[in-house]
Amino acid sequence: MKNTRKTLTVCLVLCLVLLLVSGCGGGNTPAKKDQYPSKPVNVIVSFAAGGGTDLGARVLLPYVEKNLGGTMNVVNKPGGGGWVGWTELLNGEANGYTIAYVNTPNLMTGYLNPEYKRTKTVADFDLIANHVVDYGAIAINMKETRFTNLKELIEYAKKNEVTGSTTGVGSDDHIALLRINKALGTKFVPVHTKGASDGKAGVMGGHIDLYVANVGEVTVPHNNKELKVVAVMAPQRSKFLPDVQIFDDIGAKGIYSWSARGIAAKKGLPKEVLAKLVDAFEKGMKDPAQIKKMEEMGLEVKFMKGEEYSKFLKSEEDGVKEVADLLGWKK
Numbered sequence: 001m002k003n004t005r006k007t008l009t010v011c012l013v014l015c016l017v018l019l020l021v022s023g024c025g026g027g028n029t030p031a032k033k034d035q036y037p038s039k040p041v042n043v044i045v046s047f048a049a050g051g052g053t054d055l056g057a058r059v060l061l062p063y064v065e066k067n068l069g070g071t072m073n074v075v076n077k078p079g080g081g082g083w084v085g086w087t088e089l090l091n092g093e094a095n096g097y098t099i100a101y102v103n104t105p106n107l108m109t110g111y112l113n114p115e116y117k118r119t120k121t122v123a124d125f126d127l128i129a130n131h132v133v134d135y136g137a138i139a140i141n142m143k144e145t146r147f148t149n150l151k152e153l154i155e156y157a158k159k160n161e162v163t164g165s166t167t168g169v170g171s172d173d174h175i176a177l178l179r180i181n182k183a184l185g186t187k188f189v190p191v192h193t194k195g196a197s198d199g200k201a202g203v204m205g206g207h208i209d210l211y212v213a214n215v216g217e218v219t220v221p222h223n224n225k226e227l228k229v230v231a232v233m234a235p236q237r238s239k240f241l242p243d244v245q246i247f248d249d250i251g252a253k254g255i256y257s258w259s260a261r262g263i264a265a266k267k268g269l270p271k272e273v274l275a276k277l278v279d280a281f282e283k284g285m286k287d288p289a290q291i292k293k294m295e296e297m298g299l300e301v302k303f304m305k306g307e308e309y310s311k312f313l314k315s316e317e318d319g320v321k322e323v324a325d326l327l328g329w330k331k
Helices: 002-023 052-068 080-091 106-112 150-159 172-184 196-204 215-223 271-285 288-296 306-322
Strands: 041-045 072-076 098-104 125-141 162-166 188-192 210-214 227-233 258-266 301-304
Touching: 041 052, 041 080, 052 072, 052 098, 052 125, 052 215, 052 258, 052 271, 052 288, 080 098, 080 106, 080 258, 098 106, 098 125, 106 306, 125 150, 125 172, 125 196, 125 215, 125 271, 125 306, 150 162, 150 227, 162 172, 162 196, 172 188, 172 210, 196 210, 196 215, 196 227, 210 215, 215 227, 258 271, 258 306, 271 288, 271 301, 288 301, 301 306
Parallel strands: 041 072, 041 098, 162 188, 162 210
Antiparallel strands: 098 258, 125 210, 125 227, 125 258, 125 301
């Protein structure tokens, strides 16, 4: 009887020890680290809500979420040609819980412009993937009578000042207007705004003459007859706006403009976090349903990652350097 009681006592003591050990961290099994993502990921869009970047982000992110296994929130931070949002990203932690859309050429003009004295460059970002390459376009108010097509617009602008919206100094829209002025002798005057939606509102309200934006920002308002697109700045006509002229059609060859929009984080992400983000974005961007929704808005998905994306951004930087004189930069 005594032996039985002694055995029971030993068993109870052992059970208590095991419970205490398991409660303190699982004995010999090390405590698991939090799996990424363990909280929502903020995705900075450095332009106003309603523009091409914002709309594309809101279409894409649900597809990324299901592959990442966590919630993603769009956070609009307009201003500074995109650099309000990118500065916030670069001033934060490199932990994968804040990432951002990065837009060209705005990203490069923001640090190549000597006036700003910025020290951060594309090298300060961990590149995740490119999402869209969106060609430039020009739209006018539906009630416009001074010019109703591209040829009439160019002829009018050679003799008269014509205002055109941009998403900021050094943006693709700004550079496009300067290039057209240099090539064709027009008198386009850039009007800088915080985002494409502001430019659209300005033209619809009669305060700005031209909505200079991108195909993805003009296709829906054109189809809804809110605005009339008179030109696309691409080597060939857009599949989204096949009836709209390109500059080549009127003999003004080589006038092209585009904005590339990709995703990046602050340099220094843990390798496993970066790899998980790249994988989730790649699967989301290649999802046929996502591609279809993007095309319905006139946005063409152009997925790039790794070395391909890095080389592409280097070529974008070189392209900005070539127009430094048009932007009036002084070293």
